[in-house]
Structures are given as structure tokens and as C-alpha cells.
Amino acid sequence: MTTTAIGETVVQEVSPAAPTRRRRWTPGVRTAQVLLYLTLIVLALIYIYPFLVQVATSFKTDAEATANPIALIPSVFSFAAYELLFTRSDFPLWFMNSAIVTVFVTLGRVFFVSLAGYALARLTFRGRGVIFALVVAVMAVPGVVLLIPKFLVLNQIGIYDSYMGMILPLLVDAAGVFIMKNFFESIPVSIEEQARIDGAGTFRVFWSVVLPMARPALITIIILSFQGSWNELSHFIVSTQSPELTTLTKGVASLASGQLSQGNQFPLKLAAAAIMTIPVAVMFFIFQKRIMNTTEGALKG
Amino acid sequence: MTLQVRTPRRGASSGIRRGEGVAGWIFTAPVILILGVFLFIPVLMALWVSFSDWSGRGSPLSPSVGFVGLDNYAAVTTGGGLAERNFGIALRNNAWYVLLVVPLQTALALFLAVLVSRAILRGRGFFRTAFYFPSVTSSVAITVLWLFLFSTTGVINEVLSWVGIAGPNWFNEPEGIIHAALASVGITSGPEALTSSGFLGISWWEWLAGPSFAMSAFILMAIFTTSGTMMLLFIAALQNVGAELGEAAMMDGANGWQRFWRITLPQLRPTLFTVLTLGLIGCWQVFDQIYTGTQGGPGKTTLTPAFLSYQSAFNGQEWGQGSAIAFILFVIIIVFTIFQRWVLRERPVSKRRARQYQVKGQQP
Numbered sequence: 001m002t003t004t005a006i007g008e009t010v011v012q013e014v015s016p017a018a019p020t021r022r023r024r025w026t027p028g029v030r031t032a033q034v035l036l037y038l039t040l041i042v043l044a045l046i047y048i049y050p051f052l053v054q055v056a057t058s059f060k061t062d063a064e065a066t067a068n069p070i071a072l073i074p075s076v077f078s079f080a081a082y083e084l085l086f087t088r089s090d091f092p093l094w095f096m097n098s099a100i101v102t103v104f105v106t107l108g109r110v111f112f113v114s115l116a117g118y119a120l121a122r123l124t125f126r127g128r129g130v131i132f133a134l135v136v137a138v139m140a141v142p143g144v145v146l147l148i149p150k151f152l153v154l155n156q157i158g159i160y161d162s163y164m165g166m167i168l169p170l171l172v173d174a175a176g177v178f179i180m181k182n183f184f185e186s187i188p189v190s191i192e193e194q195a196r197i198d199g200a201g202t203f204r205v206f207w208s209v210v211l212p213m214a215r216p217a218l219i220t221i222i223i224l225s226f227q228g229s230w231n232e233l234s235h236f237i238v239s240t241q242s243p244e245l246t247t248l249t250k251g252v253a254s255l256a257s258g259q260l261s262q263g264n265q266f267p268l269k270l271a272a273a274a275i276m277t278i279p280v281a282v283m284f285f286i287f288q289k290r291i292m293n294t295t296e297g298a299l300k301g
Numbered sequence: 302m303t304l305q306v307r308t309p310r311r312g313a314s315s316g317i318r319r320g321e322g323v324a325g326w327i328f329t330a331p332v333i334l335i336l337g338v339f340l341f342i343p344v345l346m347a348l349w350v351s352f353s354d355w356s357g358r359g360s361p362l363s364p365s366v367g368f369v370g371l372d373n374y375a376a377v378t379t380g381g382g383l384a385e386r387n388f389g390i391a392l393r394n395n396a397w398y399v400l401l402v403v404p405l406q407t408a409l410a411l412f413l414a415v416l417v418s419r420a421i422l423r424g425r426g427f428f429r430t431a432f433y434f435p436s437v438t439s440s441v442a443i444t445v446l447w448l449f450l451f452s453t454t455g456v457i458n459e460v461l462s463w464v465g466i467a468g469p470n471w472f473n474e475p476e477g478i479i480h481a482a483l484a485s486v487g488i489t490s491g492p493e494a495l496t497s498s499g500f501l502g503i504s505w506w507e508w509l510a511g512p513s514f515a516m517s518a519f520i521l522m523a524i525f526t527t528s529g530t531m532m533l534l535f536i537a538a539l540q541n542v543g544a545e546l547g548e549a550a551m552m553d554g555a556n557g558w559q560r561f562w563r564i565t566l567p568q569l570r571p572t573l574f575t576v577l578t579l580g581l582i583g584c585w586q587v588f589d590q591i592y593t594g595t596q597g598g599p600g601k602t603t604l605t606p607a608f609l610s611y612q613s614a615f616n617g618q619e620w621g622q623g624s625a626i627a628f629i630l631f632v633i634i635i636v637f638t639i640f641q642r643w644v645l646r647e648r649p650v651s652k653r654r655a656r657q658y659q660v661k662g663q664q665p
Contacts, residue, residue, distance in 0.1 A: 043413070043428075044427070047434065047529075050456075051434070069454060070460075125321055125326060127326070140638075146344070147607075147614075149347035149627075151615075152343060230439065231439035233439075252442065253444075256445045270446065270449060273446055274442075276441070281437070291433075
């Protein structure tokens, strides 16, 4: 609708014979503009409001959360939810577990995925094509289908219910290999050959010449694995059972179904969810420009 | 070493490229090993379990575990018992979910992308961020938030009450929305033809119940959380759509809607395919929300095959049936993806269509 109006003004401006009609169109364009911004603002409100309500409710009392769910400013600020979470629940432990897993997974992924990506992009060796084909095929396997199988293998090799079992299967990600391979292919070969002539070995070339150049791609991998492992739920459900290994996702999910609390206790649950969102939100706002661009870049490639 | 002969580069065994073969394997070894152990072997093992009577005790590979052929698959598809009925219900629920989420999230994502890719728009970055932010938050956190928004005394029902609608008890109402709508005009039971026969243990009437209120809330949540990611894909694609064609069409008198429908949209075809495929694959894997939120309830109306597979194995100790459901789900996802690829394939222009564009008097 708005496109029409704007498009036709352009046509009007091109034709010099219709100055009166051009004036007639201007209010139409303005209306279209107002409508566009109005639509965008309403939509943005719908997308943002739930998060504002979430934060606001976490500072309300249970009674107020029920009585007045919409208000963005609590009538009485109550820190009871946060106090309960941090002093009388396992929440700090869950947070620590999530942090441990996320740090190890992210570090490991960056290293392994770029190693493999480099080999697949640059090293000529027998079987390279087959390996790449397998990596691509693996990307097509839906994760949920793997819940039972993963449990079976973790159990079989004896790392069920351990940090090892939580971290190891997440260390590698086929999509990451794919991204890194594409990136390395875009770096000119001549740079590596210079280093090789100077006598650097393959790993040396990778580590000190090519990897530092891959910063944009590495940041993409860091963002993806951070987000992925911090938000992961199903893998932790099937790889652990002891309370000491509960991650935030698992812990908050059990809160949601009311295992720790009685009644609704929405402030408590929403406080937990809000804190859980903070690290990814911080990550998001730091790398915002890059996140928006990498998606575009990934698709162009 | 046959490979080196074929490549135009220098041989790997000499010069500055020596040792590459070994390095290549060492570099890719961690990835191969981890993908092999945690992806490839597990799939084979689960495939075996789906054909076995393993009860969850000991190793599934021990000799005491028996091969039962297709029994597990039969139990969930033609068994006539609770397992079949549960599977039928889960499929029905997920089918409604797919049917509503995939088109709506694609359309909304495209709509958002078109709105925010205007060059003259002020605050573009802000709007993009606002629409994308729900996509980065965890499904667990969003589910907790959703349980609050859609609770009986929650925000949604409060807003509905402003316009005089008494909102439903979203997460406790097992009735399907189509049945509820029919009931409001006095139809509470289906015609004989629909109730007397069915598929997978549930009648056609039940298949047509529509998503329950709880499932509808999850449907809205899926649209809310995924439209941002897909919007980014469309924005990227829209930037690659050249302006020339659109300008030419404008000169020919095409209006905005025609230009969008006839010129922009066909160029977005590959992205549309990506978005629809991602949507379909994601929608058949609904798990986190159900685990966190409703555990399949109320009245099994949010049971999905993915959750049922998990529940059968881990809670019900029916490992064979759980694995069988997972593999059926796997096949469903693959079939849908292939079907979609076929529907959206690049077709040569039909003869009749081509004739419309022929210059008069010229032979094709």
C-alpha cells in the first residue's frame, strides 16, 4: 500500500505536465509514511513489551503480579524473588554450570572448527571431498532425533552424568566448519605461500598467519556457540541427572513446572528467566552490528 | 597420491606443500571423531534399538537383547493401543503447529523485512534489533515468560478483557480452537462420517479439532521467536534484488503490489525456500517449549512426536518405541524437505506462458 503511493509520486515527479496532481498526492504520501511508522512502532512494542513486563514483574510481589500483570512499574519494589533465587536455591550453581559449559564449548569449537575448516579449504589430502560431504550431510540431521541415541552412546562410553558428557558432544558443530571453510577460501593463497617459503610448518601457517586474519568469521563462531551452548536444553536433559550438574536451562525449566516453588510465583520464575537472558543479551548488544551483517554475509556466500 | 596427480598444484610430497596429507587428517580428526562418536554411531545404535526389545537395562548391544523386527514401529502406527493413540495425537498436534506456524512466520518475516529495508526509514537499526532480539533468547526463558503472559490472570487475558472478551484458561484448556468455535454456534459433536472412522487411533473429527488453546499459545510463541531470524535472511536477499527491473516495471505502469508480487518475490525464491525449509525442520522438532511448559498437557494436546519420543524412552522405559518414533520423525522431516524442494524447484517457463511474451509475428 505504502509502496504504491511512494512509487507513484516518483512517476509524478518525472512527468512535468502535472504539477497540480503532484500536490494532490503529497498528503497521500504523508499518510502512507505515518501509517508505516505507526505499523512499525506497534510491531516493535509487541516485540519489546513482553521483555519489559518480564523485568517489571520480577520486582513485583506475587500478589501484585497476579492482580496487575500489565503495569511496568511495580507499586512496591520487592527484591524477594532475587533474594530467594540467590540465597535459598541452587540458582548460583546452575549459573556456574552453564558458564563452565559455555566457556569450554566456545573455546573448543573455535579451535576445532577452524582447524577443520582450514584443512577442508586449503590442504590437499586424500579423502577431503568425502569428509566435507559427510560434514554437510550431518548438518541435515535434526537434533531432536538424536536425544535417545546420544544418551545411549554417552552411557556406553561411560561419560554419562559428567561435565565431559555435557561438553564433548557440543565441541564440534558442522555448520561452524562450513562457515570457516567458506571464509578461509576467501583469503588469498599468496599470503600463506610467503610464510611457507620462510619455512613455517602447516600448523604454524594456520596459527600465526591465517587464523589472525579470520577474526570476523571467528567472532561469528563465538557468538553462535555461546548462544547455542548457553541456551541448550535437550542435550543436558539426556546427558545428566545429578542436581550438581544442573544448568540454567534445566534448572529454570524445573522451576517453571513448579518443582521448587508452590503456586504461581511468577516473580521468581521471571527473575530467573531474566537473569538467564542477560549474558546472551549483553553478547547480542556488543556484537549487534556483526550479528546483523554476518547473517547477510553468510547468505551471500 | 592419485589426487595430487590430478590437481594442477605442486605435488604434496615435495616443495612447500610437503606433509599436507598428514596435516589434513590431523586437522580434521577432532571433528571427524566427535561427529562420528556423537552423531553417526548414536544414529546406528538407536536404529538398532528401534528394532529391538531393549528395556533400558545393561547395554543395548548385549546378547540378551532380542531383535523384534518392525514390532516397535507397528506398535506406534497400527498397534491399536495407547501407544498408537498417543502417536496419532502427537502427530495431529504437531501437524496443526506446522500448518499454522510455517506460513505465518514466513509471511510475517517477509513483511517485517520489506518494512525495515527501506533506505529512507529512520530508526532502521532500532526496529531490526527489536524484531530480532526474541530470536537470541533461550526457548526456556521465553517459555517461562509465555506461561506468565498467557496465564489466567496474565497480560493477554487482561488485554482481551479491555475489549470485553473473557480470555480462556490458555494452558489448562484441552479443547481445540476449531471445536471451541463450532461449539459456540451450537455444534458439539461431529457428523457420523467423521467420528466413526479415523487414522492412527484417533477419529477424523478429533484430527479436525484444531490446536488447543495451549498449543495456540505455543504457536504464537514460535512466530514471535523465529520471525526475527527469518527477517534477517529476507533483508539480505532484498539487498541483492536489483532496482532496475522494478524501475522498468514502474515505467510500464505496474503498481507497488504488482511489482512486489511479480518482480521482487520471484527473485526471493531461493531465500523463500531456505526460510520455509528451516521453518518446517524446526517446527517438527518442538521439544524445549513442551518440556519446560506443559509436558504434553492439558489432555495431551501439546504432546509432540519429539516430546513423545523422549517421554516413551526416558519416562516410560519403552526405548524401542521411543527410537521408532524418532526415526519416523526423521523420515517426516526429510520427506517434507524434499517435497518442498520439488515444489519450489526452478521450472522452465511453460510454453503457454512463454507465448505471452513473444513479440507478435515472430516465430518461437
